[in-house]
Amino acid sequence: MKALIPFIKRGPLVAVIRLQGSIGIGGRNQLNDESLASVIDKAFKRGKPKAVALVVNSPGGSPVQSSLIAARIRRLAEERDVPVHAFVEDVAASGGYWLAASADDIWADQGSIVGSIGVISAGFGAPVFLARQGVERRVHTSVHSKSFMDPFLPEKEEDVARLKTILEQMHEGFTDYVKSRRGDRLKPEGDLFTGEFWLGRKAHELGLVDGIGHVVPKLKELYGDDVRFAKYGRKRGLLQKFGASIAQDTLAAVEERADYARFGL
Secondary structure (H helix, E strand, O other): OHHHOOOOOOOOEEEEEEEEOOEOOOOOOOEOHHHHHHHHHHHHHOOOOOEEEEEEEEOOEOHHHHHHHHHHHHHHHHHHOOOEEEEEEEEEEOHHHHHHOOOOEEEEOOOOEEEOOOOOOOOOOOHHHHHHOOOOOOOOOOOHHHHOOOOOOOOOHHHHHHHHHHHHHHHHHHHHHHHHHHHHHOOOOOOOOOOOEEEHHHHHHOOOOOEEOOHHHHHHHHHOOOOEEEEEOOOOOHHHHOOOOOHHHHHHHHHHHHHHHOOOO
């Protein structure tokens, strides 16, 4: 009823965006800039929110999509002059931490998994399997690099060396972003950028998060007991609601399960 009576003072509005799942473009359930663009835009613009809260539960994924999503959040936060708070649930690791670092402060549960600031590339090789099945792989290219890391050909040392160089460059970009966002809150002792991860309290000691806190009580502490919440998240399509799937989504789901399993989840 208060919404219909303009002269009654209402509590401040905080938009809450749920960022749950692995990050990539392989399946409809994955987080990526395209699927989140309208969600993030509405959260910052609809109802003139006092702040935006990110509820993060992600084991990571694509570094490019992580960067694009985080950049969109920062751009809108600065354009609208709206503070952003991140709240970690089970995990904010790798790209998931990249998303959390886009906030002005980060809060976690004492059992939350935080960190894993690094870049990984994983795949499969099947040349022996093909040979045993009597299948001959034929690849013809105009230049030698076009068959880079072909999973159906034997692994080449020069390809591995090139891949490691690319991963190191990505890792450097990730590290620079975290340092730029967390600044002098990061503790100098230990190396925070080796891919190691920690639970919430240790992450707080290291400066990766700002403290132990949960979304509702912390936002009430910051904005008052009368704070209002507007929740935003990706909507599932009709086929997904009825359990329909395709091979690509199934594979993406398996990969996501493996991503969470790396952290014991």
